[in-house]
Amino acid sequence: MLSKVLLTAMVTMVSGQGNIGNLYTTLSSDGNMYAMSMMSVVQGNMNQSFSYAAGDRSLTPSDSMSTTSPMRAGGLAEMLVVAAALKMNVISQSLTSQVPKEYIPNELDLRNPNSNTKVISYQMLMQHTSSLSDNSFSYGSIDTPTCTQSTGQCSGAASQEFRPWMEEKFVQNGNELAASLFQSNTEPGTYTYAKINIALLVFIMDKIIEADTNLVSSTTKNAQQYIIEQIIVPLGMSSTFWLNRDGTIPTSGNNALSPYLYSMVREYEGTSDYYGTHPNNPADFMMWTTVHDMIKFANAVLAPLSGCTSTTLCTIGNDMKTKNTFETTTNGRTYQTQQGLGLQYYNPEQICAQTSASSNLYSKCPLKAGDNVWGFMTGDSSTDLSSIAGVLCTDSSGNTAAASCVVVQLANRVTGSALTPLNAFSVAGAAFQESFGEVTAFTTTGGNSDNDLYGLWVCLGVVGTVAFVIAMSYFTELFIQPPPPVGPVAFKPNVEPAPGLGYPTNQ
16 A cells, blocks of 8 residues: 555656746746746546646735636636627527627618628627727726725726717717728728727627527626626636626625635736726626636637537537638737637747747647647737736647647736736646647757756656665565454455546635
C-alpha cells in the first residue's frame, strides 16, 4: 500500500502542471499582472482537467484569486448571447435572410445606404460583417454606473431603458436610419468588429420575445432572462449574473448571487467605471462570471466535435463554429484569423510562439499550422485591460472525438506599459501543452536550453524516486508485514478511484 501511495505522489510530482506557477511568476514579474486563474478540460472529460490560481484578485482588501473568483465577462458575454439567439427558431431557421424590419428600431428597413441592394442578415450581426459602426456607441455616451472599489457599491444609471435608447441611436428625422450607424465606404460582408452588432441582436431578441411571450417562463420578458433560462440555468452556471441597471448586485431571482459571491464582487484596482454600450445590454460589461462557470459553457457548447443531437447545446456550438469566408488580417483582433458566430478563430502558431517566448518550460506547445483554435479573448480595447479573460478551444493533435478547452482570467493594473491579451495567450498555450502533450515545433537548437536541463533534472528525480519506492517496498514486505490471518478471509478487490479534479464546491 505504501508503494502505491508513493507511486501516486511520484506521478503527481512529474505531471508538469506545476510549471504553470513558474509561468505566472515570469508573466507577473513586470508588476502589471497581479493575479491569475485558469482551468482546462481535455476531450470533454472533467476527470482530465486541471486548474491553477495565484495572487490576490483585489489588492485592497486582499482577496485570494481562485477559479470561482468573479470577473467581468466583457466580450465573453457575446458567446452566451449568440448561443441563446441560435436557440430561437425565428433566428436559426433564417440565419442568412434579411432581418425583418419589424425587429428593427422604429420598424425601419436595415440596409446600408452605401449598398441598398445587399441584405443584412442575422448571421452578419453574429459575424460582425453587417458594416454597422460603433461610432454612435462611443464609451461614456451614457450615464454608466460608477462603483467604489472598497465597498463594491455603485451609483448612476442610464436615463433610458435599453430599447428606447437603441431607437434613439438608430433613428434620425423620425423615419430613417442614422447615417452614423454605418462605416463609411463599406458594404455588408466586410469584417469589422463592432459592439453594435450584438447590441442590435439583443434588441431583436427582445422584439421576438415580445411577439411570443411563451419563450420566457419568468414574468420578466426580455433577452437577458431568456439567456438565463436557456443557457445559464441548464448548464449550472450559478455564479454568472448581470448587475442591476443601477450597478447594484442582484439579491433575488435566478440572477441573484450566493452570499459567498456577493461578498467578493468589487472592482479591480485602477478602474472605477463600468464601460459599455448600455447597462441593460446583456452582451457587455454588466455581466460577471467565473473561470469555473465558463469552463462549463466551453465544455458543453464549444468543445464537442461529434456525437451531438438536436436536443443538446453542442449542436448550437457547432453552428457557432461556422467560419466566414474571408480573413480578418486587416480589422481583426490580436492573433485573430477568422470569425465565427459569436466566437473567433486564432492563429495557433502565433499562440505557441508567444507561449514559447514567455517561458522555456513551454517551448514545445502542441498547436501547429492547420489546427483550429476558437473562442473569445478580451483585452483588445483600453476599457477591458484591468481584467483580461479568454476561452479557447482546439482540436489539435489529432483530437477528433472532442476538443480541449481552457479558460483564463488575468487581473492587471492599468497603469504603466500598454497591456494586451498576449499574457493570456501564453497561459492558454501552456495549458494546452499540459493537457495533451508536447511537440517539437519550438525546440531550441544548439547547446542546452533551460528546458533541456529541466528535463534532465526531472529524469534524475524520477529515477531516484523509483529507486526509493522499490527500496521501501522491500522494507515494507520484509520488516512490517502484518501477522498471518487466522481462518479464511473474504477476498475484497483493491479498487482505488482514479485521481481527478472536479469542480469546486464553494459556489
